[in-house]
Amino acid sequence: MEPAGQAPSGGAATMEVTSTPTGPGVDVSDVWRFFGSFPALGGMSFTAPYGQVTALVGPNGAGKTTLLLILASLLKPHRGRVLVAGCDPTVDPAGVRAVTGWMPDTFGVYDQLTVREYLRFFGQAYKLGRAMLAARVTELLDLVHLTEYVDQPVHVLSRGQKQRLALTRALVHRPRVLLLDEPASGLDPRSRVELRDILRDLAAQGTAVLVSSHILAELEEIADRVVLVAGGRTVGEYAMADLRAQARRAYRVRALDPDALNRTLRDQGIAHSTVDGAVELAELTEEQAAQTLAGLVAAGVGVVAFEPLGSDLESVYLAMTEERR
Amino acid sequence: MMNPAHVWLVVAQEFRIRLRTGRWRWLLGAWLVLLALFTLLLDFGLKTGDSYLPDHSLRGIPLFGFLMLFVLGSMLIISPALTAQTINGDRERGTLATLQVTRLRPAEIALGKLLAGWSVGLVALALSIPFAGYAMTQGGLTIGRVAAVYGVVALLIGTVCAVSQALSALLARSITSALLSYVVTMTLAVGTLVAFALALPLTEERVVAVNPDGHRYTVNLSHPERVWWLLAPNPFVIVADAAPRVPPRVSGTGIESYDPLSLIGNDVRQLRSPQGWFVYTSGSLPDSEDKPVWPYGLGFSVLLGAGSVLVTIRRLRTPTDRLPRGVRVA
Numbered sequence: 268m269e270p271a272g273q274a275p276s277g278g279a280a281t282m283e284v285t286s287t288p289t290g291p292g293v294d295v296s297d298v299w300r301f302f303g304s305f306p307a308l309g310g311m312s313f314t315a316p317y318g319q320v321t322a323l324v325g326p327n328g329a330g331k332t333t334l335l336l337i338l339a340s341l342l343k344p345h346r347g348r349v350l351v352a353g354c355d356p357t358v359d360p361a362g363v364r365a366v367t368g369w370m371p372d373t374f375g376v377y378d379q380l381t382v383r384e385y386l387r388f389f390g391q392a393y394k395l396g397r398a399m400l401a402a403r404v405t406e407l408l409d410l411v412h413l414t415e416y417v418d419q420p421v422h423v424l425s426r427g428q429k430q431r432l433a434l435t436r437a438l439v440h441r442p443r444v445l446l447l448d449e450p451a452s453g454l455d456p457r458s459r460v461e462l463r464d465i466l467r468d469l470a471a472q473g474t475a476v477l478v479s480s481h482i483l484a485e486l487e488e489i490a491d492r493v494v495l496v497a498g499g500r501t502v503g504e505y506a507m508a509d510l511r512a513q514a515r516r517a518y519r520v521r522a523l524d525p526d527a528l529n530r531t532l533r534d535q536g537i538a539h540s541t542v543d544g545a546v547e548l549a550e551l552t553e554e555q556a557a558q559t560l561a562g563l564v565a566a567g568v569g570v571v572a573f574e575p576l577g578s579d580l581e582s583v584y585l586a587m588t589e590e591r592r
Numbered sequence: 593m594m595n596p597a598h599v600w601l602v603v604a605q606e607f608r609i610r611l612r613t614g615r616w617r618w619l620l621g622a623w624l625v626l627l628a629l630f631t632l633l634l635d636f637g638l639k640t641g642d643s644y645l646p647d648h649s650l651r652g653i654p655l656f657g658f659l660m661l662f663v664l665g666s667m668l669i670i671s672p673a674l675t676a677q678t679i680n681g682d683r684e685r686g687t688l689a690t691l692q693v694t695r696l697r698p699a700e701i702a703l704g705k706l707l708a709g710w711s712v713g714l715v716a717l718a719l720s721i722p723f724a725g726y727a728m729t730q731g732g733l734t735i736g737r738v739a740a741v742y743g744v745v746a747l748l749i750g751t752v753c754a755v756s757q758a759l760s761a762l763l764a765r766s767i768t769s770a771l772l773s774y775v776v777t778m779t780l781a782v783g784t785l786v787a788f789a790l791a792l793p794l795t796e797e798r799v800v801a802v803n804p805d806g807h808r809y810t811v812n813l814s815h816p817e818r819v820w821w822l823l824a825p826n827p828f829v830i831v832a833d834a835a836p837r838v839p840p841r842v843s844g845t846g847i848e849s850y851d852p853l854s855l856i857g858n859d860v861r862q863l864r865s866p867q868g869w870f871v872y873t874s875g876s877l878p879d880s881e882d883k884p885v886w887p888y889g890l891g892f893s894v895l896l897g898a899g900s901v902l903v904t905i906r907r908l909r910t911p912t913d914r915l916p917r918g919v920r921v922a
Contacts, residue, residue, distance in 0.1 A: 392694035
């Protein structure tokens with residue numbers, strides 16, 4: 268572990284937080300951004316608090332990447348205001364950069380460098396001291412399991428490994444705010460689990476993590492909060508737990524006696540259909556599902572399987588984007 | 593505003609990447625062979641043309657002159673390639689934005705990349721020094737003349753690199769900026785000559801001239817002193833004219849008429865004086881004042897280079913408001 272109180276870091280990877288940050292890590296209020304006359308962002312607003320992983324979820328073209336570019340101090344918003352760690356990137360980009368880590372969705376790495384050289388370069392570009400940099404490089408490569416590649420050229424890394432290397436680049440200066448654009452895309456399941464663990468750890472240490480994706484299920488286990496966006500606007504902001512509670516989804520039911528099952532459902536007035544020989548119930552909340560199951564059991568139906576179909580979050584997401592039309 | 597250590601960080605990074613991508617050893621080796629071949633043949637040519645050279649002991653002067661024109665011409669071909677893709681190429685590879693979000697300033701990134709490209713050019717230039725050294729052994733050359741010419745060529749390489757880099761910062765596609773860099777370089781090297789040749793007839797005036805026998809007649813007289821500046825930005829003109837004049841002791845031998853640098857330098861200086869044709873015919877030759885052209889050319893060149901660096905810095909500044917068509921920030 269590094270000595271605490273290292274320059275601009277807020278102690279992202281150490282438990283000691285040098286200054287208690289006030290306000291949210293990311294504060295976006297009514298942000299507009301046009302490309303030509305097309306509004307890529309049309310009044311997006313949300314916050315991403317410290318110590319939590321916030322998922323920014325929406326279909327392709329919802330404005331997620333544009334927003335992250337604004338937060339990363341690369342693009343100016345045309346209207347509205349964003350604050351990253353309390354700094355306005357249009358006014359004080361240097362202040363934002365010192366405390367923000369950003370990983371774009373598509374990025375290049377310097378193929379000719381070794382993994383160590385790559386990280387050292389960015390460490391120096393973030394003004395880390397030489398002595399602490401060497402330790403930081405070791406620590407980060409250990410974190411993403413790339414230690415054995417330290418002296419390998421970057422081009423021998425696989426796609427997933429490059430993604431992990433890019434994550435270490437974004438983390439090299441211990442940012443208090445971490446912005447990741449589609450980090451889970453193209454990762455194998457194992458890498459995804461590792462990414463989840465890393466992000467959960469960072470959040471636990473007080474970092475504000477903002478992760479974008481167009482697949483809600485991808486972030487189901489990573490995020491504490493979900494910001495749904497579509498067409499450049501915020502559609503809703505939810506705690507992941509609330510979202511699960513109100514999620515409706517279809518259930519598949521199997522019983523010892525399919526006829527009895529069908530009959531009972533008909534008698535109890537529960538909408539259902541038969542798909543490939545199995546009975547499927549129309550979309551239910553978790554509470555409705557529990558009641559239905561209790562009803563079936565009470566009626567003496569020998570239920571052998573009662574399983575939800577698909578991700579619960581996917582259905583919320585589909586419903587949200589449905590409403591928009 | 594700018595931290596030299598950070599500029600150096602970018603220079604070192606660029607250098608490392610360049611060294612590991614290109615086949616530098618082969619390219620520089622080929623350049624060395626080309627230089628050797630050129631010098632060898634040139635030397636041979638001047639030796640066999642011995643009878644024409646007024647003084648064999650001054651053979652170093654024309655040898656160096658031709659060599660440096662060849663070196664300059666080659667550097668004008670090499671230099672745009674060194675920086676014409678540094679900014680938009682990085683953008684295409686997706687490595688620019690990650691650099692811009694670090695704590696490096698735009699000026700540090702711009703200068704670092706420029707210095708890296710420029711120094712590759714300087715390495716290529718330095719490879720010609722042994723051949724210039726050989727020319728020095730052939731007599732007539734002063735170290736001052738050699739140093740001045742090398743200094744000016746080095747500066748011109750920097751200008752071309754800076755302009756090419758600015759184009760790569762301005763244009764979205766690296767292939768476009770590479771092409772345009774060559775257009776700009778060719779404009780300086782050839783376009784200025786064409787412009788001068790086209791502008792000269794526009795300065796023509798009908799004047800009345802008097803023969804020594806008193807016979808009066810009208811004649812078209814052009815005024816190169818009004819358009820000489822079109823030639824000033826020409827790199828060949830700058831280098832030739834910036835080369836110190838050969839000392840009178842030497843110029844008395846007529847060796848100058850075999851040295852391309854002296855020839856070009858004298859010619860452009862004469863263009864600045866009003867043409868004496870009709871004055872000549874009326875019996876008196878005007879004093880050809882020694883008005884150098886190179887300070888204007890070099891000044892223009894330095895301004896062009898500095899302006900290009902500023903443009904590059906501006907384009908690297910983030911957050912940006914406008915994006916060039918078809919550019920993704922990341």
